[in-house]
Amino acid sequence: MSYIRPVFRHPDLPRNALGFTRKDYEGAISTLCAGCGHDSISAAIVQACFELALPPHKVAKLSGIGCSSKTPTYFLGNSHGFNSVHGRMPSVATGANLANRELIYIGVSGDGDTASIGMGQFTHVVRRNLNMMYVVENNGCYGLTKGQDSATADIGSASKKGEPNHFEPIDLASVALQLGATFVARSFSGDRAQLVPLIKAAISHRGFAFIDVISPCVTFNNNPKSTKGYEHVREHLAATGTVDFVPFKEEISTEYEQGESKEVALHDGSVVHLHKADPELDITSRRSALRLIKDYKAKDQILTGLLYMDENSQDLHEILGTSKAPLRDLAAAELCPGQKVLDKLNESWR
Amino acid sequence: MSYIRPVFRHPDLPRNALGFTRKDYEGAISTLCAGCGHDSISAAIVQACFELALPPHKVAKLSGIGCSSKTPTYFLGNSHGFNSVHGRMPSVATGANLANRELIYIGVSGDGDTASIGMGQFTHVVRRNLNMMYVVENNGCYGLTKGQDSATADIGSASKKGEPNHFEPIDLASVALQLGATFVARSFSGDRAQLVPLIKAAISHRGFAFIDVISPCVTFNNNPKSTKGYEHVREHLAATGTVDFVPFKEEISTEYEQGESKEVALHDGSVVHLHKADPELDITSRRSALRLIKDYKAKDQILTGLLYMDENSQDLHEILGTSKAPLRDLAAAELCPGQKVLDKLNESWR
Amino acid sequence: MKRIEAVNDFVIKFANVNGTGSASANNMFAKAVFRMGLPVSPKNIFPSNIQGLPTWYEVRVSEKGYLGRRGGVDMMVGMNPQSMAKDIQEIDSGGYFFYDSSKPLDLRMMRSDVHFIGVPLKDLCQREFSDPRQQQLFRNVIYVGALAALLDIEFEVLRGLVSDQFRGKEKLITPNVRALELGYHYASEHYVCPLGIRLERRDAVGDQILIDGNTAAGLGAIYGGATVAAWYPITPSTSVVDGFDKYCKRLRIDPGSGNKNYAIVQAEDELAAIGMVIGASWNGARAFTATSGPGISLMSEFLGLAYFAEIPAVLIDVQRAGPSTGMPTRTQQSDILACAYASHGDTKHVLLFPSTPRECFEMTAQAFDLAESLQTPVIMLTDLDLGMNDTMSPPLVWDDTREYQRGKVFNEEQLEAMSERFGRYLDIDDDGIPYRTYPGTHPSKGAFFTRGTSRDEYAVYTEDGDAYEKNMQRLLKKWDTAKQRVPAPELIKAGKGSKIGVIHFGTSRCATLEAIDSLQAEGVAIDTLRLRGFPFNKTVDAFIEEHETVFLVEQNRDAQMRTLLVNECLISPRQLIPILNYNGTPITAKYIREEILQVVRGDNVRPLRKQRSVKESV
Amino acid sequence: MKRIEAVNDFVIKFANVNGTGSASANNMFAKAVFRMGLPVSPKNIFPSNIQGLPTWYEVRVSEKGYLGRRGGVDMMVGMNPQSMAKDIQEIDSGGYFFYDSSKPLDLRMMRSDVHFIGVPLKDLCQREFSDPRQQQLFRNVIYVGALAALLDIEFEVLRGLVSDQFRGKEKLITPNVRALELGYHYASEHYVCPLGIRLERRDAVGDQILIDGNTAAGLGAIYGGATVAAWYPITPSTSVVDGFDKYCKRLRIDPGSGNKNYAIVQAEDELAAIGMVIGASWNGARAFTATSGPGISLMSEFLGLAYFAEIPAVLIDVQRAGPSTGMPTRTQQSDILACAYASHGDTKHVLLFPSTPRECFEMTAQAFDLAESLQTPVIMLTDLDLGMNDTMSPPLVWDDTREYQRGKVFNEEQLEAMSERFGRYLDIDDDGIPYRTYPGTHPSKGAFFTRGTSRDEYAVYTEDGDAYEKNMQRLLKKWDTAKQRVPAPELIKAGKGSKIGVIHFGTSRCATLEAIDSLQAEGVAIDTLRLRGFPFNKTVDAFIEEHETVFLVEQNRDAQMRTLLVNECLISPRQLIPILNYNGTPITAKYIREEILQVVRGDNVRPLRKQRSVKESV
Numbered sequence A, B: 001m002s003y004i005r006p007v008f009r010h011p012d013l014p015r016n017a018l019g020f021t022r023k024d025y026e027g028a029i030s031t032l033c034a035g036c037g038h039d040s041i042s043a044a045i046v047q048a049c050f051e052l053a054l055p056p057h058k059v060a061k062l063s064g065i066g067c068s069s070k071t072p073t074y075f076l077g078n079s080h081g082f083n084s085v086h087g088r089m090p091s092v093a094t095g096a097n098l099a100n101r102e103l104i105y106i107g108v109s110g111d112g113d114t115a116s117i118g119m120g121q122f123t124h125v126v127r128r129n130l131n132m133m134y135v136v137e138n139n140g141c142y143g144l145t146k147g148q149d150s151a152t153a154d155i156g157s158a159s160k161k162g163e164p165n166h167f168e169p170i171d172l173a174s175v176a177l178q179l180g181a182t183f184v185a186r187s188f189s190g191d192r193a194q195l196v197p198l199i200k201a202a203i204s205h206r207g208f209a210f211i212d213v214i215s216p217c218v219t220f221n222n223n224p225k226s227t228k229g230y231e232h233v234r235e236h237l238a239a240t241g242t243v244d245f246v247p248f249k250e251e252i253s254t255e256y257e258q259g260e261s262k263e264v265a266l267h268d269g270s271v272v273h274l275h276k277a278d279p280e281l282d283i284t285s286r287r288s289a290l291r292l293i294k295d296y297k298a299k300d301q302i303l304t305g306l307l308y309m310d311e312n313s314q315d316l317h318e319i320l321g322t323s324k325a326p327l328r329d330l331a332a333a334e335l336c337p338g339q340k341v342l343d344k345l346n347e348s349w350r
Numbered sequence C, D: 001m002k003r004i005e006a007v008n009d010f011v012i013k014f015a016n017v018n019g020t021g022s023a024s025a026n027n028m029f030a031k032a033v034f035r036m037g038l039p040v041s042p043k044n045i046f047p048s049n050i051q052g053l054p055t056w057y058e059v060r061v062s063e064k065g066y067l068g069r070r071g072g073v074d075m076m077v078g079m080n081p082q083s084m085a086k087d088i089q090e091i092d093s094g095g096y097f098f099y100d101s102s103k104p105l106d107l108r109m110m111r112s113d114v115h116f117i118g119v120p121l122k123d124l125c126q127r128e129f130s131d132p133r134q135q136q137l138f139r140n141v142i143y144v145g146a147l148a149a150l151l152d153i154e155f156e157v158l159r160g161l162v163s164d165q166f167r168g169k170e171k172l173i174t175p176n177v178r179a180l181e182l183g184y185h186y187a188s189e190h191y192v193c194p195l196g197i198r199l200e201r202r203d204a205v206g207d208q209i210l211i212d213g214n215t216a217a218g219l220g221a222i223y224g225g226a227t228v229a230a231w232y233p234i235t236p237s238t239s240v241v242d243g244f245d246k247y248c249k250r251l252r253i254d255p256g257s258g259n260k261n262y263a264i265v266q267a268e269d270e271l272a273a274i275g276m277v278i279g280a281s282w283n284g285a286r287a288f289t290a291t292s293g294p295g296i297s298l299m300s301e302f303l304g305l306a307y308f309a310e311i312p313a314v315l316i317d318v319q320r321a322g323p324s325t326g327m328p329t330r331t332q333q334s335d336i337l338a339c340a341y342a343s344h345g346d347t348k349h350v351l352l353f354p355s356t357p358r359e360c361f362e363m364t365a366q367a368f369d370l371a372e373s374l375q376t377p378v379i380m381l382t383d384l385d386l387g388m389n390d391t392m393s394p395p396l397v398w399d400d401t402r403e404y405q406r407g408k409v410f411n412e413e414q415l416e417a418m419s420e421r422f423g424r425y426l427d428i429d430d431d432g433i434p435y436r437t438y439p440g441t442h443p444s445k446g447a448f449f450t451r452g453t454s455r456d457e458y459a460v461y462t463e464d465g466d467a468y469e470k471n472m473q474r475l476l477k478k479w480d481t482a483k484q485r486v487p488a489p490e491l492i493k494a495g496k497g498s499k500i501g502v503i504h505f506g507t508s509r510c511a512t513l514e515a516i517d518s519l520q521a522e523g524v525a526i527d528t529l530r531l532r533g534f535p536f537n538k539t540v541d542a543f544i545e546e547h548e549t550v551f552l553v554e555q556n557r558d559a560q561m562r563t564l565l566v567n568e569c570l571i572s573p574r575q576l577i578p579i580l581n582y583n584g585t586p587i588t589a590k591y592i593r594e595e596i597l598q599v600v601r602g603d604n605v606r607p608l609r610k611q612r613s614v615k616e617s618v
Ligand SMILES: Cc1ncc(C[n+]2csc(CCOP(=O)(O)OP(=O)(O)O)c2C)c(N)n1
Pocket: A065, A066, A067, A068, A069, A086, A109, A110, A111, A112, A113, A114, A137, A139, A141, A142, A143, A144, A145, A150, C232, C233, C234, C235, C270, C294, C295, C298, C325
């Protein structure tokens, strides 16, 4: 890998070990709604990659389809990106990783992209312990298609159309743990202080690193029962049957200490209860993680932070026993046995 | 529902409450390999339906593709059946059930059909708590395509080709529990005494009833390291590169008591350790089921029997609030609002 | 300086920012024109994004009733700083530019041949409303008020629209009307009203309605007796199920029990959606799904099953632009091949091509009759243009004496009376269509096993080649039967025994007919044939044979409909000259007119240039 | 009584029970014929089942080298009681029936015009072998021994085959040879050997090999430099990846480290398999998948992405019979339309049509060059007949000087040297093919964002209609470029300036050429053109124009290849008379010959009857 330094230098800006500035990790300007949690996550990824001093071009960004899946365009502008098809990013990432085990793979998906159409591929990429970071930007709805409930929406929560959801939400972190994921974490888009280190850990993890990030959709997660906010406007929209009005909002951010609980109010007035790192939690035990997630859920709280980690797992390449050199770099000589071998083989078919 | 009695009567054969004989619940002759576990399960289904005295025509059989998915042809010959496409039976069953909530739905699938290509649909049919019995005839391999490992194959187990599997097996019972299934059980194809009552309970359950049935593939689950059996023949086949020799085998059956453990030897000499109903198990607690499954797995045992059951859940129709009468039976009058209504609506668009 | 003068015949385009609430205001504008008895066709040109990107609303007013896209802009309402420079460039010379003069315009954007009309919307808002959200929202309402003065919209019409819209929410009426007045008064005080382009009440819309095709389709499903809808959200099809949902809540809930006489399931993906539709149809319910391109690709395995196992299924494909994700918020007619021959093996599917909201309504209802009587999938191919834009249409009608055609289904009595063995795939009537039974019909007769594998006439699995071949031939016979059942094409003769014909379908209708009119006026007589269903019936062959030069108007790159015509009617592709528009915006009369003239003017009716471009385009 | 007399020219069919180990014995028989220097073509006709159902092995011996299915049976080896009655009926009059006489035959099955030859296989086995499994297994070997005597197979050849097969497992050689001898001696003692049909050594196979197309394709992927294979099991494609796997273990494992210079992933389904192939190809590896019909349907969304985003992908479709699950163990050529136009929107894909194992090998390797140089999916369409049956073929050859054509890829140096901005979709060379870069190539240049949405030439997302249209036109230009790159058709001229032409492809080759030969012999001169790739290049148009009557041989119902020809070459469907076989068994020379004669004999070269049947068939 060549670590050539960036061409332009901003003497004033802080640099990382590789001499890159934060700017070198940024992407195009976001086209998401002002205040969308997804943008906060993009910023955290930029920060994490900067702090890890990754050569930007040695990272590959992959995603499916959705507002969340658009975000790879908005970070790491010097990295190749692949915005594939809805729900199928895991397979594309698997192929990419097989071709070149040396790059760093960052996958971004949404709760619809992963828990609905993508559930099958998600299950199997976990099972293969593919060496990548897989971030779900979880807003409990389908943002890009205007707010339908997703499979992670809480029971009773209501989309903009005002209809409560009646189905058991899928807890992707628990499912990942159940399926044998080797790194599982949960966080909140606004909690930069927690998110950045988690992302750094996930990128550094060898194997499949999953982060479920609660990332409010400021536009469609509007609980009509909400007292806060702007019924007036909503009624106006309801009456006109158009959902094209998105009041400008500030991004929600929060900070709190290890072991603390925290209430975070979303734009629509609904509240998420977060809890950071329970002392009981043994991050080397799947079962303790699964148990505590449920304990907190019972208290209507969401346990955040690193939930489980297995440092000694084998990633897909190790399981398959593929060459240490990236497969894509193998020379024709190593790949093509040539006519002599063919002569022998032809004999065997006579 | 009309309970007309069958036309022909066999005075000698025992009859159930409806006056049907066991024969009335049988299907076409099986074309599966002699000794295939799947046939034992078909027999158990026939027995259960007979004992439950179901009107055969009020049952609908659905399946995907695979040896297991072929079996609905081999039971309940007087019921409509639907052998759909690979891995997609859950969606077909969902549609069928929506159309007529009064029929009894029996879904049969395989571990490949469910845990690989069907994982997404399986996840969501569980989540919707569709009122049906869903049986996975689990042999850890793809029988119909000649024995590749499936996603439920145990680590280290070797298919006929002799290659050990390196991936974490998916435990469908645990996944179902995790996803909120309202009835979860596990059994062994040869254990008629346990299987029949489980099937009866599953059919009687209102909501999604899942049974994971270990069902050895006599043809492709041949562990080459196995001492028992017929290396000679196998070597012969290996040498000739043809896998078309299937020595005739007896079906494996077993019987043991509640609370007992039991070793069952498969045709290839490999052994499954079964354990029936742990006293600790609280079948009203998901968590106790999940915990015990893991405890036994740790001991390299498989916990069988009814693992979890929630009698008070709402099935899909109740969640949606659909009419009590089958949707398919609604008359045009109830469905078509007519021109008068249309006149009003037209006004609203002027 | 020249200024465009026009009464009831102009194009006004609104340039807004996505998510600023402009849609409702713009709709109000279009509806007002409509209520003045004037034909209007508004088209949304929106981004695949939720907030902050440019979005346009193009409104054509045409007393003559031409509803296709005209092209060109007489007046631009420029509410979006991002796109303003480009927007101003787009205005026809002598046209008008309306903007918010709260901030001065960047002089570099000025054009000497365009009339600039500024109204300080922001300032007016701030003076009037305190809540910043209201300020943003009502800016839009104010410009509608101003336009009322500038274009002579009857204020009473606007007032009426507001009170209709907010019936039941009276407290919202006052501020809205107030906002309208603000704009109205400011404009009348500061500008000579009306401008050169203006409106005058006419009686040119009759009893027509203004509705989007998707809502009409959703309602068609209700009237068609659909009880199960399974879908997965995707633009531009989402509003089909939204419409079904909305009106089911009003029309399909049992007043007594409050129970629903319908079920809507948001599936986990399109494979599941079509699977549910097939399961429900197999079990005797009328079921449908709605999707767009990517969904069609994902549904193709199941469509093959439904074709081969002969299970009814209704699918509404609201086409969008491009392969893959393409341009999800643009329009095209490019799923024709994907739908007609969906799935591997020898398969072909019945297609319907609506051109108006009324046809969306009728054909959706008809699709269920066809699917059940033919026992096969029926796909209605509409598109974003028709599906998502309010479109003027004859009112929706339903013949209350009409009965659902449920197709050949044996009931319990028939089975009871039957002496011979029931054969699910027996061609008893020699029309290629066998008889089905619903599960649970009879305790001992009529049960059969449905499968995607080959089977004999009694639905018993077989690998016998002759049985397979016989069955596939029967399916062809059924295909021939279908030709008589699908809606016949609409033929319009120029009268003078024209040698030139134009074939069109779907949303190319308005632009095509407008182009033909204008050519007619110049003495070029052209017959037209509008395809409404696939497979084609004899009329189509005849039309092509009868004309020396036949044009085919399509909104895709590869002349996909030509492939079907050539294949089905065994005619030479050279007999058809494609007129292709595929940039994602609706085709215009102007373009069609020019394409036709190029060929007709030159004596060579099939010039090589065209031929080659056709060749490339295939 | 009449008895069939033939040397080196007959058909012998083995009727067995699935799962009884007959395959290896039957293979030994075919290989023995081959080693006697005689062209042989064995065809497996097996059920979609693992054990207990009837399975057949049809072997044609043809000194003249005709390898297509001949039809008819001269000798039946009847090892299956279930099917015996039907099997006996199938024998040509004067033919032979070989059976196990341990149990007496049911007299009702007897035919007076067939020679019955009984050998007590079961008894012989029981006397010789103790292990019941061996008894079952060696029954098969014994009948091969008996046939050796009856048909004059050189025993040494069999002995050689056994020792080759069991090299390294010597202890298995003795019992096998013993079994052969048992049969040989019994037959020679009890029957006048040889029978009327017999073998004589010739030198008619030259250096050819006997191999199945799937193994050849798997090996082609190794020689083509594939490093990633992602697949999902499905008959009849499974053995492609099995073959790749088998030879990778021998040829692709680093002797030092034991590491694999390849990766094979059994995906969770076909959507994932093609997704992995696309991901790997995007990242610079040569990757492929193999599937059959249902997989094609499931892959279509991803194929559209690869077409539009211009990502190489190699797909091998081993076609089976029917829509949906159809007849999974029968053969057909019916995925042509599904592959050529896979996915929604305007899409078209490059196809390859191999006819021999050697072409399976070559074209698979070539597919990677094409996919990478054209930056698009390439689908090789083979079928069960070619893929799973041992087929006589010229030996596999590889030009060691040949270099992989990796296509237009900028490396680090090129990017470093580049002053202008890198444009992923810029048509620099005016051939429609842009330049790509692999991820991780250069720290600050050449990165771009791959997407299925529309974008400009710099891969930046855009909803601009002109940019979309321009890009779609470039893709057409690339399509034209492809015409020059895909393998040219194989033209065989009858010489005498024939007015009749026959177009064929894939596994119709042998039967077609045999039919042409026989017609030639009768003075009917016919030119043939064998299609090997899609899009078609000029030769095809020319061939059709040059001939008055053109037949098109296909193994599907809907004349799918005709659709492509008509579409691409702009010729009238009436210029092509389809000869269609779609019952799941390989097409025969006899059938083709008759279809051609029907038309050619009548002076009307396109009789209505045909025409109509064609029409129906389309
Ligand atoms: C095959 C297919 N089906 C449907 C769609 C439409 N679609 C685009 S994004 C999306 C859901 C996105 O939800 P999520 O993944 O949660 O992302 P979010 O927008 O909420 O961040 C859907 C259904 C599509 N693009 N492709």
